[in-house]
Amino acid sequence: MSAEIVPLRPRDSAPSLAPMMALTASGMNAVNSVILERMQSEIPLIPALAGHLIAGGGKRMRPMLTLAGAALCDYHGTRHHKLAAAVEFIHTATLLHDDVVDGSELRRGKAAANLIFGNPATVLVGDFLFTRSFELMVEDGSLRVLKILSNASSIISEGEVDQLTAARQIETSEEHYLKIIGAKTAALFAAATRIAAVVAEKGDAEERALDSYGRNLGVAFQLVDDAMDYDSDAGEMGKGKGDDFREGKMTLPVILAYARGDEAERAFWRQAIVGHRTSDEDLAHAVSLIAQHDAVSATRERARHYAQRAIDAIAGFPPSEAHAAMVEAAQFAVTRRT
Amino acid sequence: MSAEIVPLRPRDSAPSLAPMMALTASGMNAVNSVILERMQSEIPLIPALAGHLIAGGGKRMRPMLTLAGAALCDYHGTRHHKLAAAVEFIHTATLLHDDVVDGSELRRGKAAANLIFGNPATVLVGDFLFTRSFELMVEDGSLRVLKILSNASSIISEGEVDQLTAARQIETSEEHYLKIIGAKTAALFAAATRIAAVVAEKGDAEERALDSYGRNLGVAFQLVDDAMDYDSDAGEMGKGKGDDFREGKMTLPVILAYARGDEAERAFWRQAIVGHRTSDEDLAHAVSLIAQHDAVSATRERARHYAQRAIDAIAGFPPSEAHAAMVEAAQFAVTRRT
Known part of the structure; x- marks a missing residue:
């Protein structure tokens, strides 16, 4: 691996995911075929519920990372299609269980599965997708991949419990928050990217480089x-705006606004987060406090730090279309508005 | 394998699990150590919630079957301890999610985890145990065992969704019911027993024999x-009496009482199962109808058929303490009152 410095923004136009999507387009077709085929079951409720979420779109970032990583490693086989589908199944299972846990009403701009199909079916179909993901990995047959993805899955579920425990805890620190998102989001980004190096039979250095790229990108994305969720300028998002506020989640914008606020502001935050005072008016006040303390832009600034680390982690790979696409994906992660 | 005929009840005293418990006692100590060690986490809620259910007892039938199967195969290593713990983790994860799905109030005679810790934590800790079970299997490193247990897990979750879909469907047939319990219960009994033959490096015939023993035993148990749940003579059970009735589950006693009933009785069953009319008085009437049509004893008679098939499935193994214990466990399965 040779050193290469890549600036965070190499051009004037806004960074986009388009190069990564172009790079992985034909592979993603294969992955989507595996996803559609393997979410089937003779129990009609299973494909109906899974399809509701899967057809709902989403960026499919995680399987795309497996494919981009494989391209970066100059891998030309097809094993990674099944594994990328397995990664997406783990993610989908997590989303379904998250929606039950959070009592979500919206997911990817549509009614959340739990609202349509109920909590029981949503829990069980999440379980089904999770078991299917392991079946796919076992079919591939790499114990190294199984180890990476089973460890990641375990860390994700620990992170989810940690997040649940931390909800409505006003004293949550930035460190604790980073630990939670490192587990619930970045672990799967890291594993998804890392397994590409395993499939391509690269060495430990490449594995660690891809892991680091995925992990830092995941932190930046989250x-x-x-x-x-608190950006007063942002357009509509897939998930319901202000969900984090109403659920009492201690995300970084709140942690920073609370830390930077005066006593009256801290009293407001305590009433909102601990005391469940989260009317639309309260949300508007929260957004204004966060704006006043630049907590959204500070959060985005933190994200830029992790995106730069992601870019530097793969600096040792030779220039390629894949490399350029992965760099731009990291730039996109921190400039995106939806 | 040589043929050997074993009568269903070789003695006068009531069959018991005691011989299987004695056979597996020291192995189960090792399994319990793995369970306790691997349910730990630095997130305190995880061992608290998992421990509530795991410390609550239960027969630990499934890991015991792995150990008994290994003894039957004359295996003297220790690999199966970790795998038996993995099996119990899968089962525990299923119980936690079941309790959320059913809104259970009692489990193993104690308040169900969802009542104490809430649905969100119960879902997430179930996920955690499930991922831990895969980590244990990956550590063992047998792709064959991984395949057997990931397939079984997938079938279980399909069976759970099937059961959910069939709830309150008065026309559920005995065939459909057998398919559901074959998936949600017998698949893990089969896999738990089967992997013993894999660990002992026995051939395909032994693998299939142990699978068949476990599968038929699982059907008999269920x-x-x-x-x-409808036995007017039975003592108290761990789970709340009449739960199946209140949840509108079409179990075999109801299927048979409905099939054997007259029009007035069928109208009662429709109101109860489809129409949610399940007061204590309704439950008492249901129990009396089931008694009147011998539906409990017919269900137990069906169970005897499967227990006999379980016993015959392992008839080819040479006589041993393990063999005798497994035969008596099948006899116990159908004569037990708790």
């Missing part, structure tokens, strides 16, 4: 997601 | 569980 930070920006959490920033957008 | 039939008797379902019979006991």
Whole structure:
């Protein structure tokens, strides 16, 4: 691996996911075929419920990362299609269970599965997708991939419980928050990217480089997601605006606004987060406090730090279309508005 | 494998699990150590919630079957301890999610985890245990075992969705019911027993024999569980009496009483199962109708058929303490009252 410095923004036009989508387009068709085929079951409720979420779109970032990582490693086989589908199934299972846990009403701009199909079916179909993901990995047959993805899955579920425990805890620190998003989001980004190096039979250095790229990208993505939930300028998002506020989640914008606020402001935050005072008026006040303390832009600034680390992590790979696409994806992660 | 005929009840005293418990006692100590060690997490809610259910007892039938199967195969290593713990984690995860799905109030005679810790934590800790079970399997490193247990897990979750879909469907047939319990219960009994032959490096015939023993035993166990929920003579059980009735589950006692009933009785069953008319008085009437049509004893008779098939499935193994214990466990399965 040779050193190469890539600036965070190499051009004037806004960074986009388009190069990564172009790079992985034909592979993603194969992945989507696996997803559609393997979410089937003779129990009609299973494809109906899974399809509701899966057809609802989403960026499919995680399987795309597996494919982009494989391209970066100059891998030309097809094993990674099944594994990318397995990664997406893990993610989908997590979303379904998240929606039950959070009592979500919206997901990807549509009614959440739990609202349409009920909590029981949503829990069980999440379980089904999770078991299917392991079946796909076992079919591939790499114990190294199984180890990476089973560890990641375990860390994700620990992170979800940690997040649940931290909800409505006004004293949650930035460190604790970073630990939670490192587990619930970044672990799967890291694993999804890392397994590409395993499939391509690259060495430990490449594995670690891809892991680091995915992990830092995941942190950046989650930070920006959490920033957008309070961004007074942002457009509509897939998930219901202000969900984090109403659920009492201590995300970084709130942690920073609370830390930077005066006593009256801290009293407001305590009433909102601990005391469940989260009317639309309260949300508007929260957004204004966060704007006043630049907590959204500070959160985005933190995200830029992780995006830069992601870019630097893969600096040792030779220039390629894949490399350029992965760099721009990291730039997109922190500039995106939806 | 040589043929050997074993009568269903070789003695006068009531069959018991004691011989299987004695056979597996020291192995189960090792399994319990793995369970306790691997349910730990630095997130305190995880061991608290998992421990509530795991410390609550239960027979630990499934890991015991792995150990008994290994003894039957004359295996003297220790690999199966970790795998037996993995099996119990899958089962525990299923119980936690079941309790959320059913809105259970009692489990193993104690308040169900969802009542104490809430649905969100119960869902997420179930996920955690499930991912831990895969980590344990990956550590063992047998792709064959991974395949057997990931397939079984997938079938279980399909069976759970099937059961959910069939709830309150008065026209559920005995065939459909057998398919559901074959998936949600017998698949894990089969896999738990089967992997013993894999670990012992036995051939395909032994693998299939142990699978068949476990599968038939699982069906017998579930039939008797379902019979006991309506048994007017039975003592108290761990789970709340009449739960199946209140949840509108079409178990075999109800299927048979409905099939054997006259029009007035069928109208009662429709009101109860479809129309949610399940007061204590309705439950008492249901129990009396089931007694009148011998539906509990018919269900137990069906169970005897499967127990006999379980016993015959392992008839080819040479006589041993393990063999005798497994035969008596099948006899116990159908004569037990708790």
